[in-house]
Amino acid sequence: xxxxxxxxxxxxxxxxxxxxxxxxxxxxxxxxxxxxxFARPLAAGQFVFVIFSFLVLMQSFLxxxxxxxxxxxxxxxxxxxxxxxxxxxxxxxxxLLLWVTILxxxxxxxxxxxxxxxxxxxxxxxxxxxxxxxxxxLFILLTxxxxxxxxxxxxxxxxxLNPLLQDIGLISHPPMLYMGYVGFSVAFAFAIxxxxxxxxxxxxxxxxxxxxxxxxxxxxxxxxxxxxxxxAELGWGGWWFWDPVENASFMxxxxxTALMHTLAVTEKRGAFKSWTVLLAILTFAMSLVGTFxxxxxxxxxxxxxxASPERGKFILxxxxxxxxxxxxxxxxxxxxxxxxxxxxxxxxxxIMLLLNNVFLLVALLLVLLGTIFPLIxxxxxxGKISVGKPFFNIVFPPIVVAVAILLGLGIFxxxxxxxxxxxxxxxxxxxxxxxxxxxxxxxxxxxxRVWPFIGCAIxxxxxxxxxxDLWEKSGHxxxxxxxxxxxxxxxxxxxxxxxxxxxxxxxxxxxxxxxxAHDVRMGEGDSHMINDLKFVFTGVEHxxxxxxxxxxxxxxxxxDGKPIAVLYPEKRKYTVTGQVMTEAAxxxxxFRDLYVALGEPLEKDVWAVRLQYKPMVxxxxxxxxxxxxxxxxxxxxxxxxxxxxxxxxxxxAGGKEGVSAKPGEVSx
Amino acid sequence: MRRLMLFLPVVLAVILGxxxxxxxxxxxxxxxxALVGRQVPDFHLPLLQQPDKMVGPExxxxxxxxxxxxxxxxxxxxxxxxxxxxxxxQGVYIVGVDYKDDPAKAKQWIEQRGNPYAYVIQDxxxxxGFDLGVYGAPETFLIDPKGIVRYRQVxxxxxxxxxxKIKPLIDKIGQGG
Numbered sequence: 001x002x003x004x005x006x007x008x009x010x011x012x013x014x015x016x017x018x019x020x021x022x023x024x025x026x027x028x029x030x031x032x033x034x035x036x037x038f039a040r041p042l043a044a045g046q047f048v049f050v051i052f053s054f055l056v057l058m059q060s061f062l063x064x065x066x067x068x069x070x071x072x073x074x075x076x077x078x079x080x081x082x083x084x085x086x087x088x089x090x091x092x093x094x095x096l097l098l099w100v101t102i103l104x105x106x107x108x109x110x111x112x113x114x115x116x117x118x119x120x121x122x123x124x125x126x127x128x129x130x131x132x133x134x135x136x137x138l139f140i141l142l143t144x145x146x147x148x149x150x151x152x153x154x155x156x157x158x159x160x161l162n163p164l165l166q167d168i169g170l171i172s173h174p175p176m177l178y179m180g181y182v183g184f185s186v187a188f189a190f191a192i193x194x195x196x197x198x199x200x201x202x203x204x205x206x207x208x209x210x211x212x213x214x215x216x217x218x219x220x221x222x223x224x225x226x227x228x229x230x231x232a233e234l235g236w237g238g239w240w241f242w243d244p245v246e247n248a249s250f251m252x253x254x255x256x257t258a259l260m261h262t263l264a265v266t267e268k269r270g271a272f273k274s275w276t277v278l279l280a281i282l283t284f285a286m287s288l289v290g291t292f293x294x295x296x297x298x299x300x301x302x303x304x305x306x307a308s309p310e311r312g313k314f315i316l317x318x319x320x321x322x323x324x325x326x327x328x329x330x331x332x333x334x335x336x337x338x339x340x341x342x343x344x345x346x347x348x349x350x351i352m353l354l355l356n357n358v359f360l361l362v363a364l365l366l367v368l369l370g371t372i373f374p375l376i377x378x379x380x381x382x383g384k385i386s387v388g389k390p391f392f393n394i395v396f397p398p399i400v401v402a403v404a405i406l407l408g409l410g411i412f413x414x415x416x417x418x419x420x421x422x423x424x425x426x427x428x429x430x431x432x433x434x435x436x437x438x439x440x441x442x443x444x445x446x447x448x449r450v451w452p453f454i455g456c457a458i459x460x461x462x463x464x465x466x467x468x469d470l471w472e473k474s475g476h477x478x479x480x481x482x483x484x485x486x487x488x489x490x491x492x493x494x495x496x497x498x499x500x501x502x503x504x505x506x507x508x509x510x511x512x513x514x515x516x517a518h519d520v521r522m523g524e525g526d527s528h529m530i531n532d533l534k535f536v537f538t539g540v541e542h543x544x545x546x547x548x549x550x551x552x553x554x555x556x557x558x559x560d561g562k563p564i565a566v567l568y569p570e571k572r573k574y575t576v577t578g579q580v581m582t583e584a585a586x587x588x589x590x591f592r593d594l595y596v597a598l599g600e601p602l603e604k605d606v607w608a609v610r611l612q613y614k615p616m617v618x619x620x621x622x623x624x625x626x627x628x629x630x631x632x633x634x635x636x637x638x639x640x641x642x643x644x645x646x647x648x649x650x651x652x653a654g655g656k657e658g659v660s661a662k663p664g665e666v667s668x
Numbered sequence: 669m670r671r672l673m674l675f676l677p678v679v680l681a682v683i684l685g686x687x688x689x690x691x692x693x694x695x696x697x698x699x700x701x702a703l704v705g706r707q708v709p710d711f712h713l714p715l716l717q718q719p720d721k722m723v724g725p726e727x728x729x730x731x732x733x734x735x736x737x738x739x740x741x742x743x744x745x746x747x748x749x750x751x752x753x754x755x756x757x758q759g760v761y762i763v764g765v766d767y768k769d770d771p772a773k774a775k776q777w778i779e780q781r782g783n784p785y786a787y788v789i790q791d792x793x794x795x796x797g798f799d800l801g802v803y804g805a806p807e808t809f810l811i812d813p814k815g816i817v818r819y820r821q822v823x824x825x826x827x828x829x830x831x832x833k834i835k836p837l838i839d840k841i842g843q844g845g
Contacts, residue, residue, distance in 0.1 A: 312692040375691040
C-alpha cells in the first residue's frame with residue numbers, strides 16, 4: 001500500500017505546486033498581499049509531500065519490495081543497506097525524484113531565508129520555482145513513475161544494482177551534483193522575478209549572489225566526487241573522460257562561475273545588468289540541457305539511463321518552455337539603456353571580469369559544441385562521429401591558460417579605473433617566480449616539456465599573485481595579524497576559490513604529463529619496476545563479499561628494498577547479475593597514488609595487470625574542495641549576517657555602498 | 669535596434685533545440701545493427717535434453733525462429749519466462765540457448781517452470797553467445813527461414829517489443845519480405 005501513498009503524495013505535491021505558481025502571481029498582479037502570502041506555506045506544503053514520497057521510495061528499497069518495478073530493477077535482497085539507499089537514485093525514475101526533492105528543498109530554503117525581501121519579489125520567485133517544479137513533477141508522473149508495480153506476477157528477487165554504482169561515490173555524488181544543478185534554479189528564479197517586476201537593480205544582484213555561490217560550491221563538490229568515483233571505480237585510473245554526461249555537469253559549472261563573477265560587477269557597480277540576467281538564465285538552461293542529454297538517450301555515455309524517445313521529447317519540451325519563455329521575457333524586459341556606471345582603461349576590474357566571462361563562455365561553447373557535435377553531424381547526414389577526448393584536449397588547455405593569466409592580473413585591478421603601472425609593477429615578481437617554479441617542477445617530475453611547464457607556471461602564478469595581494473591587503477598599522485583578521489570573509493572566499501583552481505590546474509598538469517601506466521603480464525613471484533618503485537605480485541586469494549565473490553591479488557610495493565605499500569586489487573563476480581568487475585586497489589598519498597588493477601586471467605595464475613603511478617592526482621579533488629570552501633566562506637560574510645538584521649528599505653537603497661568599498665572588501 | 673539584438677539568445681536557443689530534437693529517438697550506440705542482416709554464426713553444440721545430439725546453424729533454417737539466450741543465474745530471464753510461455757502457447761517457434769550455465773540447473777528450471785522451447789542449445793562455455801555478440805542475458809534474436817538474423821532484442825522480451833518490433837517483422841517475413 002505504501003508505494004501507492006508515495007505516488008499519491010506526488011500528485012498532491014503537483015497540485016500544491018500548481019497553486020504555488022498561480023496564487024502568488026495573481027497576488028502580484030492584483031496587488032493583494034493576502035494572496036502573495038500564500039507562496040511560503042504552499043512551498044512548505046509541497047516540500048512535505050515530495051519528501052514523503054521520496055522516503056516511501058527509500059523504504060521500498062530497504063524492505064526489498066520487489067513488486068515495485070523500479071526497486072526490482074535496481075536492487076536485490078543481497079545488496080548492503082547503504083547501497084540500497086544509494087540505489088534509490090541509481091536509475092532514471094528515482095534520480096528524477098531526487099531532482100524534484102532537491103528542488104523542493106531549495107524552494108523551502110528560499111521561503112525561509114527571504115523574510116527580509118519585498119513580498120512581491122518573493123511571491124514571484126516562489127512562483128517561478130513552482131513552475132519548474134510543476135514541469136518536473138509532470139515529467140515523473142506522466143513518463144517516469146518510480147512507484148509502478150509489477151503485478152500480479154511480481155518477481156521474487158531483484159536484478160541488483162549495477163555493480164559500477166555500488167560505491168560510496170554513488171551515494172554522495174548525485175545528491176551533491178543535483179544540489180548544484182538545481183540550486184541554479186534559485187538564481188534563475190531571481191532573474192525571472194526581476195524581469196517580471198521590471199526592476200533590474202543592484203538589489204536583485206545582491207540577493208542572488210549568495211544563492212549562486214552556494215549552488216556553485218555544491219556543484220564543484222559534486223563534479224569532484226564524480227571524478228573521484230570514476231577514478232576509483234572504473235578501474236583504469238582515468239579521472240575525466242569528456243563524457244557527455246560529465247560535460248553536462250561541467251557546462252553549468254562554467255556558466256555558474258561566469259555568473260558569480262559578473263554578479264559582483266552588477267552588485268558593486270550597477271554595470272552589465274542585462275548580461276548578468278542573461279547569464280543567470282543561461283546557467284540554469286545549461287542545467288536543463290544536462291538533464292536532457294543524460295535522459296533522452298541522444299548520446300552514448302557511461303551513465304546509461306534507461307532512455308526513451310517519449311522522455312526525451314518531454315524533457316526537451318520542458319527545456320524549450322523554460323528557456324524560450326525566459327529568453328523572450330528577457331528580450332522584452334531587459335534594460336537597453338547604458339548603465340550609469342563608468343569605467344575606463346583595459347585594467348579596470350569591470351573589464352577584467354568581463355574578459356573572464358568571455359573566456360569562460362568560449363570554454364562553455366567549445367564544450368557544448370564538442371558534446372553535441374555527433375548530433376549536428378547526424379542532422380546534416382554526415383554520419384556519426386564523436387569528437388571525444390582529443391578535441392577537448394587540444395582546445396581546452398589554451399583557454400585555461402588565458403583564464404589563469406587574466407586571473408593573476410585581475411586580482412590587482414580596481415573598480416572603475418586602474419593605472420597600467422599599478423598592475424605592471426606588481427606582477428614582475430610573481431611572473432618570475434612562476435617561470436622559475438615551472439621549470440623546477442618539470443625537472444622534479446621528469447623532463448622539461450612545453451605544456452607541463454606552462455601548466456605548472458600558471459598554477460604557481462595564481463598562487464603568487466594571490467599571495468602578493470593578500471600581503472598588501474593585510475598590511476595594518478597594528479601589525480599583520482590584526483590586518484589578516486580584518487580581511488572580510490568574502491575576500492577569503494575569493495582567495496580560497498582561486499587557490500583551489502591553482503591546485504586543480506597543478507594536479508591535472510602533473511598527473512596527465514608525468515603519470516606512468518604499464519600494462520604487464522604477471523604471475524606469482526613476478527616483479528615490475530615503475531620509476532624507483534618495485535611492484536611484486538605475491539599471490540592470489542579468494543574473497544567472499546556480501547553480494548559477490550572475488551579473486552584478490554596481493555601486491556607488495558618496495559622502494560630501495562623498503563616496503564611502502566600492500567595492495568589488493570580484486571576481480572569480482574557479482575552473484576545476482578553474474579557481472580564481472582574489476583576493483584582497483586589504490587594506495588593514496590598527498591603527492592602520489594599507486595594504482596593497481598587486475599585485467600584478464602591469461603592462463604593459470606598469470607594475469608594481465610595494469611600498474612600505475614599517478615603523481616598529484618589527489619590535488620584535483622582537493623582543489624575542488626578548497627574552491628567549495630571558498631564558496632562557503634564567501635556566503636558567511638559579515639554583510640549577509642548583518643543584512644539579515646537590517647530592514648528591507650535600506651537594502652533597496654543598497655548597491656551604493658559597494659562603490660566605496662574598502663580595499664579589503666573585494667568580492668570573490 | 670538594440671532591442672532586436674536582445675532576441676538573439678532566443679534564436680540561438682531555438683537552433684540548439686532543433687539540433688537536440690533531431691537527435692531524439694535515434695539509438696546512438698547502433699547496438700542492434702551488428703549482426704542484423706547477416707547469417708547466424710557457425711556453431712556446433714549439444715542439446716540440453718539430449719547431450720549426445722549435436723546441432724549447428726543449419727538446424728535453425730527453414731523456419732522463422734526466435735532464438736532466446738537465457739540462463740538460470742539471470743533474474744531478468746525469470747521475469748521474462750512467463751511471457752515466453754505465453755508466446756509458445758500462441759505457436760511461436762522459440763529455440764533456447766542456455767548461456768554459460770550449469771546444465772543440471774537448467775533442466776531443473778525447465779521442469780519447474782514449463783518449457784516454451786522447441787529445443788534448447790547448450791552453450792555452457794558461451795561460445796555461441798560470444799559469436800552472437802551477446803553481452804548479457806536475456807537477449808533474443810529473430811532469425812528468418814534463410815538463417816539470417818533480422819532483429820536483436822537486448823534485455824527482457826516483453827509484449828511491447830513483441831507487438832511493435834518482432835510481430836510486424838514476422839508478418840513481413842511470412843509475406844516473403
